[in-house]
Amino acid sequence: MTRYGMVIDLDRCTGCRACMVACKVENNTPVANLWMYVFRFEEGTYPDVRVNFMPRPCMHCDNAPCVKVCPVGARFKRADGLVATDYERCIGCRYCEVACPYGVNFFNWKEPAKSQYLDGKDATVASVTGGAVPPYDNPDLDAPYGTERRRIAGGGQLKGVVEKCTFCVQRVEAGRLPACVTSCPVQALVFGDLDDPKSAASQRLESKRSFRLLEELGTRPRVHYVGGRPPTAESRQIEAVRAKV
Amino acid sequence: MAAHRIARAQPLPFGVGRITPGWSMIVAILLAGVLVGAFAYALQYTEGEVVTGMRDIGTMGGAPWGLYIAFVVYFVGVSFAGIAVAAIVRVLDLERLRPVARMGELLAVISLVLGALSILADVGQPLRAIVNLLRYARPQSPFFGTFTLVISGYLFASLVYLFLEGRRDAAILARTPGRLQWLHRLWASGYRDTPAERERHERASYWLALAILPLLVTAHSTLGFVFGLQAGRGGWFSTLQAPGFVVLAGVSGLGNLIVLAAILRWALRAKQVLDDTVFRWLANFLLALTIVYLYFLLVDWLTSTYAAPAADARLAAVVYTGEYAPVFWTSVAALVAAAALLFGQFARRRYSLALVVVAAVLVNVAAVGKRVVLVLPSQTHGALLPYVPGTYEPTLVEYGVLLGIFSLGALLLTLFMKVFPILEVGGHHAEVGS
Numbered sequence: 001m002t003r004y005g006m007v008i009d010l011d012r013c014t015g016c017r018a019c020m021v022a023c024k025v026e027n028n029t030p031v032a033n034l035w036m037y038v039f040r041f042e043e044g045t046y047p048d049v050r051v052n053f054m055p056r057p058c059m060h061c062d063n064a065p066c067v068k069v070c071p072v073g074a075r076f077k078r079a080d081g082l083v084a085t086d087y088e089r090c091i092g093c094r095y096c097e098v099a100c101p102y103g104v105n106f107f108n109w110k111e112p113a114k115s116q117y118l119d120g121k122d123a124t125v126a127s128v129t130g131g132a133v134p135p136y137d138n139p140d141l142d143a144p145y146g147t148e149r150r151r152i153a154g155g156g157q158l159k160g161v162v163e164k165c166t167f168c169v170q171r172v173e174a175g176r177l178p179a180c181v182t183s184c185p186v187q188a189l190v191f192g193d194l195d196d197p198k199s200a201a202s203q204r205l206e207s208k209r210s211f212r213l214l215e216e217l218g219t220r221p222r223v224h225y226v227g228g229r230p231p232t233a234e235s236r237q238i239e240a241v242r243a244k245v
Numbered sequence: 246m247a248a249h250r251i252a253r254a255q256p257l258p259f260g261v262g263r264i265t266p267g268w269s270m271i272v273a274i275l276l277a278g279v280l281v282g283a284f285a286y287a288l289q290y291t292e293g294e295v296v297t298g299m300r301d302i303g304t305m306g307g308a309p310w311g312l313y314i315a316f317v318v319y320f321v322g323v324s325f326a327g328i329a330v331a332a333i334v335r336v337l338d339l340e341r342l343r344p345v346a347r348m349g350e351l352l353a354v355i356s357l358v359l360g361a362l363s364i365l366a367d368v369g370q371p372l373r374a375i376v377n378l379l380r381y382a383r384p385q386s387p388f389f390g391t392f393t394l395v396i397s398g399y400l401f402a403s404l405v406y407l408f409l410e411g412r413r414d415a416a417i418l419a420r421t422p423g424r425l426q427w428l429h430r431l432w433a434s435g436y437r438d439t440p441a442e443r444e445r446h447e448r449a450s451y452w453l454a455l456a457i458l459p460l461l462v463t464a465h466s467t468l469g470f471v472f473g474l475q476a477g478r479g480g481w482f483s484t485l486q487a488p489g490f491v492v493l494a495g496v497s498g499l500g501n502l503i504v505l506a507a508i509l510r511w512a513l514r515a516k517q518v519l520d521d522t523v524f525r526w527l528a529n530f531l532l533a534l535t536i537v538y539l540y541f542l543l544v545d546w547l548t549s550t551y552a553a554p555a556a557d558a559r560l561a562a563v564v565y566t567g568e569y570a571p572v573f574w575t576s577v578a579a580l581v582a583a584a585a586l587l588f589g590q591f592a593r594r595r596y597s598l599a600l601v602v603v604a605a606v607l608v609n610v611a612a613v614g615k616r617v618v619l620v621l622p623s624q625t626h627g628a629l630l631p632y633v634p635g636t637y638e639p640t641l642v643e644y645g646v647l648l649g650i651f652s653l654g655a656l657l658l659t660l661f662m663k664v665f666p667i668l669e670v671g672g673h674h675a676e677v678g679s
Contacts, residue, residue: 034304041631056630065477071388072381091377092369094309095388101477101629103303107369110293159293160369214629217476231631233555240633242306245295 003081003222004167005194006181007204008055010228012188015040015053022183026168028138029155030115032243033106035165036180041235051238052228055189057180058083058104058165059213059221066096066105075162076148081194081222082167084145084152090161097162101214105164109245112156140170167191194222257418259513259666262425268663275656282649285642286366294369296642300635308624308637313367315616316647319497320360321395321468322490322612326498327353328403328457330527331410335454341526344518345506348667350407351658352502357400359654364392366646387474390467399464402457409450412436413443414670425664432665465491472619478627479556480564485545492538496580497612499531503605505658507598509667518668521596528601532587535608539580556629563626569618576614583607 015038023029023036039054060083061067066075067083074089075096085096097105108115118125141154146169153170155163168178172191176182181189192201208226215221257263289296300307327349333339334346365371374392382393415432418425436442466487473486503524510519549561564573583604590596625635661667 032305033301037304039631065475069386069388069475071383071386071392072377073383074377074381089373089377089381090370091374093364093367093374093388094369095386095471097302097309098624099475099477100302103301103628103630103632106301106305107309108293109295109300158370162369217629219477233631235631237631237633241304242633243304245300245305 001079001195002193003079003195004172004191005060005081005201005222005224006057006167006178007190007201007210007224007226009188009190009204009208009226010052010054011208012186012227013038013053013055014186014188015051016185018183018185019055019180019189022179023165024117026138026171026179027153027155027166028116028141029106029163030108030110030112030245031117032115032245033108033155033163034243035104035106035155035163037241039231039235040238041231042238043232043234043236054225054228054231055180056102056104056213057167057223059102059219059223060165060167062220062222063218065099065101065217065219069095069099071095078146078148080146082146082169082172084150084166084169085161085163086150086152087157087161087163088151092160092162094162101217101219105162106155107162108156108159111159115156115245138170140174143170145169145173194224257421257423257425257666258670259515259662259668261418261663261666262423264663268659271659272656275652275659278652279649279656282646282652285645285649289366289642289646290371296640298638298640298643300637302624302628302635303630303632306633306635308621308635310367310620310624311637312617312639312643312647313363315613315620316650317360317363317367317391318468318490318616318620319613320356320363320650321391322465322494322497322616323356323501324353324360324399324403324498325461325465325491325494326500326502327351327356328399328406328461329495329498330502330530331406332454332457332461335450336458339526341522344520344523344668345502345527347407347410347669348505348509349502350403350410351661351667352498352505353403354400354407355654355657356498356501357395357403358657359650360395361392361400362650362653363647366650387467387470390464391471394467395464399457399460402453402460406450406453406457408432409446409453411665412446413438414666417670418666428664462491465494468494472623475623477629478623479554479629480549480560480623480627482557483545483548485541485548489538489541489545492534492541493612493615495534496531496538496608499527499534500605500608500612503527503531503601504609507602507605513668515668521598524598524601525596528587528596528604529591531605531608532584532591535580535584535587539584542577542580556627560622560627563622564618568626569622572614573618576611576618579607579611579614583611 017038020036029035037056041052043050064083067077072089072091074086077083094107144151145153153166177191181191190201190204192199194202205224210224210226211230212221212224299309299311330342330349331346334342368374378392382389412433415429416436416438419429419433469487469490472481473483476482506519549557586600586604621637625637
């Protein structure tokens with residue numbers, strides 16, 4: 001049976017962050033909600049300094065702490081491996097966010113329509129978009145998905161709920177790849193069925209030594225990293241990111 | 246004999262039904278506080294929680310749980326002493342603490358309501374929360390214990406207990422004609438204080454008290470599990486969380502009860518009922534729990550500094566010597582000072598009401614501080630991936646909402662005192678055997 005996963009090739013990643021932009025455009029996430037984020041690390045001291053990059057989507061864990069702690073079952077694990085958020089059931093308690101060791105959950109701190117990069121009411125913007133707000137609204141995001149028929153796709157759906165990376169469920173169920181994967185210029189991200197040994201993702205996973213993030217916590221992530229090394233206590237972020245809502 | 250007592254009409258005791266200027270002024274002040282809270286909350290509700298100091302973990306560098314959650318823990322903690330004292334009086338037949346039993350029950354009920362309101366203030370979709378937390382309740386989530394179990398089970402049991410324990414007094418008061426007679430009649434709900442009725446009542450209260458005690462430990466433990474079961478951040482994962490929550494709940498609850506009893510003793514001129522024996526018992530009870538909690542702190546300190554895993558050691562440094570050190574050490578100092586004050590009085594067998602009250606206030610300061618240090622550092626500094634450390638600064642909106650919640654609690658208490666005696670009027674226990 002199909003069980004999706006992602007393989008991220010750290011030898012290939014150049015830290016261009018095209019995946020982050022693709023994610024925001026596809027999923028319409030509010031300002032500062034970075035479902036996909038690319039760490040840019042440096043290690044060591046001058047002149048002996050190393051730089052490396054590490055994309056961080058949701059890990060879609062098989063033993064997900066966020067699923068365990070959700071008091072209302074809004075966060076759930078699908079049979080195909082995806083960890084999804086039913087934004088119609090979420091009460092916004094943010095327990096998933098606190099329980100997740102990877103920092104991939106994002107709360108909608110204000111009305112999503114007021115939290116977009118483009119101000120749809122701005123005269124210049126409106127003249128181009130014809131007044132559609134938000135200008136890049138994607139109807140696919142509002143449909144129910146999966147055997148459960150629950151609304152789990154897209155970001156910026158509602159104030160006061162938690163949202164996170166969905167592996168672009170609206171694209172995957174239509175037989176396409178997640179936005180971050182298609183936009184990667186060096187094919188560092190590979191998505192596919194990890195239960196099928198012939199899938200591109202499985203092949204890439206077999207090709208090199210691999211690791212999973214914080215594997216010692218027993219979360220069993222479905223995102224595998226090949227090449228490179230996991231960040232250590234010495235890894236510093238090159239730029240201290242503190243995104244503002 | 247008891248029936249005769251009831252038959253004799255008395256004026257309503259303890260100022261019930263008499264509105265005084267002082268009381269009206271207090272109510273006005275508290276109402277103003279509630280209004281401030283309502284305004285602050287309205288702002289948060291319409292604008293979203295962007296008006297609070299909370300932000301996402303990780304790339305946003307914040308804490309998604311802030312003062313609201315710290316005070317959920319505090320309020321639910323306060324409910325401990327209330328119902329514990331009331332139930333222990335019943336189960337162990339502890340005659341001396343009987344005068345504070347009803348105010349204990351009331352304190353428990355009110356603080357649980359405040360705890361529920363704090364949760365609703367925290368969640369992003371409060372209206373949905375009320376429905377979904379019950380409709381889709383998942384016992385596998387530790388949050389189940391906090392909201393679904395505590396609010397619907399514990400609060401309900403406490404309310405029933407308060408109702409049962411108050412029925413006899415209600416029957417006595419219902420004999421007096423007046424504007425409040427309907428309420429007392431309703432509360433008494435047919436209770437006539439016949440020997441058979443009393444017997445049955447005693448038995449029901451006894452079993453309910455017995456049932457509440459394990460519920461009490463469960464409720465406070467599950468609140469500890471909210472944090473203690475999480476291995477995904479440094480600092481929380483610990484077996485000591487659940488028992489620590491139970492004990493600190495007792496400490497803050499008893500502290501609150503002592504302060505409340507002292508205020509009532511003065512306001513109702515009830516020196517005879519709330520005599521020094523009551524305070525001596527409460528003080529010793531508080532001393533014992535405070536010492537246990539100090540022991541827990543010591544164990545925790547050793548565990549988190551000796552050879553702890555890197556993430557926990559880092560967090561321990563933040564709490565003991567870093568950003569949170571002032572709050573942490575203030576709390577510890579307050580606890581130690583309270584323990585010293587209480588122990589001094591215990592050792593010399595001489596108790597001063599003022600000093601007991603000072604200790605009670607100190608432990609509550611410590612309880613609030615300790616909750617803040619428990620909830621926040623693991624969120625801001627407990628990340629296992631190399632995110633930058635987070636910050637959290639509560640905003641005026643959060644303070645406003647909490648002021649409103651506190652005022653509402655005090656208001657409920659103040660209003661209750663005018664419609665029902667907060668101290669027992671029936672001389673209940675002495676007559677049971679007769």
